[in-house]
Amino acid sequence: MTDNLSQTQDREEDSPYKKRRINRAITAAVAVILVVLIIALIVLFFVVTPYVVSGESMLPTLHDGDHIMVLKVGYTISRGDIILFERPGSQYPPVKRVIAVAGDTVSFGDGGWAVNGRLLSEGYIYTQDYDDDYLSPFTLADPDLAAQLKEGLVIQDGELFVLGDNRNNSYDSHSYGAIQSEWLVGKVVNVY
Numbered sequence: 398m399t400d401n402l403s404q405t406q407d408r409e410e411d412s413p414y415k416k417r418r419i420n421r422a423i424t425a426a427v428a429v430i431l432v433v434l435i436i437a438l439i440v441l442f443f444v445v446t447p448y449v450v451s452g453e454s455m456l457p458t459l460h461d462g463d464h465i466m467v468l469k470v471g472y473t474i475s476r477g478d479i480i481l482f483e484r485p486g487s488q489y490p491p492v493k494r495v496i497a498v499a500g501d502t503v504s505f506g507d508g509g510w511a512v513n514g515r516l517l518s519e520g521y522i523y524t525q526d527y528d529d530d531y532l533s534p535f536t537l538a539d540p541d542l543a544a545q546l547k548e549g550l551v552i553q554d555g556e557l558f559v560l561g562d563n564r565n566n567s568y569d570s571h572s573y574g575a576i577q578s579e580w581l582v583g584k585v586v587n588v589y
Contacts (some may be wrong), residue, residue: 443470445586446466446469449462454492454567455492457521458479466588474498477494477495480583480585481580481583482580484576493561493570495559496560497558504553505546521562522563557576557581559576
């Protein structure tokens, strides 16, 4: 009787039914893996995207070569946020800190940067001391912008005023003015 039971089990293991079950299990596992990979790629390219920081304009917050994750959908921008944007004429997408948003008035004077008449408390910047010629990049390139920043530049709808944390070594809104919101790639949500 034991021999008959053993022969029956051998036949069941070799049966086409068992092979079909194994094939279905393998097919289901492959399908699940493909679906997970497709979802991961969609999230990676359309929702959250990795970038590498190029340059030292965001020291000490971000260093050259740091890896960042940028949220590309479903975010809101506030003062203090770090963003990635495509600026015409820029080789790499700049990463900067938002200092002022639409409706804000931004100015620069002896005490530093002010938004809506209040001096910014900026513990994140590389140095509290600005070079004597800090205003020179836009003073030379655009005297109107320099005058507006001394008096108070009103940020319009669809604009953001951005600065690097390494203020003495940053090509940012103090050089070229407010950026367009439509240039945004996304908001930096993680550094790794």
